Amino acid sequence: xxxxxxxxxxxxxxxxxxxxxxxxxxxTDAQMAIEHARDTYxxxxxxxxxxxxxxxxxxxxxxxxxxxxxxxxxDKVYRHPTFYKLPDDVKNI
Amino acid sequence: xxxxxxEWTGVAPELxxxxxxxxxxxxxxxxxxxWYEYLVEIYPQPTDVDQLAFCRDEHQYYNITLVELPNGDFxxxxxxxxxxxxxxxxxxxxxxxxxxxxxxxxxARSYKEIQYHRRYASxxxxxxxxxxxxxxxxxxxxxxIVWDHAFEAFTPSPADRIMHQQxxxxxxxxxxxxxxxxxxxxxxxxxxxxPDTGFTGYRAKSDGVHTEHMGYLLAEMQxxxxxxxxxxx
Numbered sequence: 001x002x003x004x005x006x007x008x009x010x011x012x013x014x015x016x017x018x019x020x021x022x023x024x025x026x027x028t029d030a031q032m033a034i035e036h037a038r039d040t041y042x043x044x045x046x047x048x049x050x051x052x053x054x055x056x057x058x059x060x061x062x063x064x065x066x067x068x069x070x071x072x073x074x075d076k077v078y079r080h081p082t083f084y085k086l087p088d089d090v091k092n093i
Numbered sequence: 094x095x096x097x098x099x100e101w102t103g104v105a106p107e108l109x110x111x112x113x114x115x116x117x118x119x120x121x122x123x124x125x126x127x128w129y130e131y132l133v134e135i136y137p138q139p140t141d142v143d144q145l146a147f148c149r150d151e152h153q154y155y156n157i158t159l160v161e162l163p164n165g166d167f168x169x170x171x172x173x174x175x176x177x178x179x180x181x182x183x184x185x186x187x188x189x190x191x192x193x194x195x196x197x198x199x200x201a202r203s204y205k206e207i208q209y210h211r212r213y214a215s216x217x218x219x220x221x222x223x224x225x226x227x228x229x230x231x232x233x234x235x236x237x238i239v240w241d242h243a244f245e246a247f248t249p250s251p252a253d254r255i256m257h258q259q260x261x262x263x264x265x266x267x268x269x270x271x272x273x274x275x276x277x278x279x280x281x282x283x284x285x286x287x288p289d290t291g292f293t294g295y296r297a298k299s300d301g302v303h304t305e306h307m308g309y310l311l312a313e314m315q316x317x318x319x320x321x322x323x324x325x326x
Contacts, residue, residue, distance in 0.1 A: 035212075036112075039109060
C-alpha cells in the first residue's frame with residue numbers, strides 16, 4: 001500500500017480561457033502528477049494545459065460559513081452592472 | 094507489446110499506472126493497426142487486417158523477442174518498455190524522413206505517442222533504480238533478464254537490409270549508437286549497472302524463431318478470431 005500524496009488537477013480546454021478543476025490523482029512528485037493527470041483527464045482531448053497542485057495547498061471555505069460568506073451578496077443589486085447600457089458598437093464584453 | 098501491456102488491466106500497482114499502461118497499450122495497438130492497413134493495401138494477395146494480425150502461425154510473426162517476454166513484476170515491464178521505447182523513438186524519428194510518404198505519415202503520428210512512452214518508462218526506471226533497496230534490486234534483476242533481447246532490434250534482417258538499400262529504413266547501426274548513448278546515461282543516473290551482454294543470436298525478426306513465451310501469448314491473442322472467424326461486435 002503506497003502512501004502517495006493527492007494532487008488536484010486543473011485543465012484548460014482548447015477553446016477555454018481558464019483552467020477548470022477536473023479531479024485528482026495520486027503521485028509521488030510533480031512530474032508524475034502531470035503524467036497521471038494527462039493519462040487520466042486528457043484521454044478524450046479535454047485539454048491543452050494541465051496544472052497540478054498538491055491537495056494540501058488548497059484551502060477551501062467551510063460549508064458551515066456559507067451563510068456568513070455568501071448570503072449578504074445576494075440582495076445587493078447595486079453591485080451588478082445591470083443598469084449600464086452598452087453602446088451598440090462595443091463588442092466582446 | 095500492446096498485448097503484454099493489456100495484461101496489467103485491473104492489476105497494476107496503482108490506479109493511475111493501470112490507466113497509463115492501458116493507454117500505452119492502446120497506442121501500440123493503434124500503431125500496429127496503421128501499419129497493417131498500409132500493408133493490406135500493398136499486399137500481393139487479397140487479405141485484411143484481422144487476418145494478418147490474428148491468424149498467422151508463430152513462425153510467421155517477425156517481432157523482436159523483447160516484446161513477447163512475459164511482464165514479470167512491474168520492474169520487468171518497465172525494463173522492457175524503456176529499452177523498447179528508446180529504440181522505437183530513434184527508429185520513428187528516422188522514419189519520419191522516409192521517402193515513402195505513407196510510412197513517413199504513420200511514423201510522424203506514432204512518434205508523438207512514442208515520445209510519451211519513452212518518457213514514462215525512463216522516469217519509472219529512474220525512480221525504481223535510484224529508489225529503495227528493494228526497488229533497485231528488482232530493477233537490476235529485470236534489466237539483467239531482458240537486456241540481451243534488446244539487441245535483436247539492431248541486428249539487420251534480410252528485410253531490414255533491403256529496406257535500407259531502398260532508402261526506406263534507417264541504418265540500424267546509427268540507431269544502436271543513439272540507443273546505447275541514451276540507455277547508458279539513463280542507467281548510470283538510475284545507479285544501475287549495465288548488464289553483461291550474453292546471447293545476441295535471437296532471430297525472431299529474421300526467421301520467425303521465437304522464445305517459448307510466444308506460443309502462449311498467441312494462444313490468448315488469437316483465440317477469439319480463430320474460434321469465431323470473422324467475429325463482429
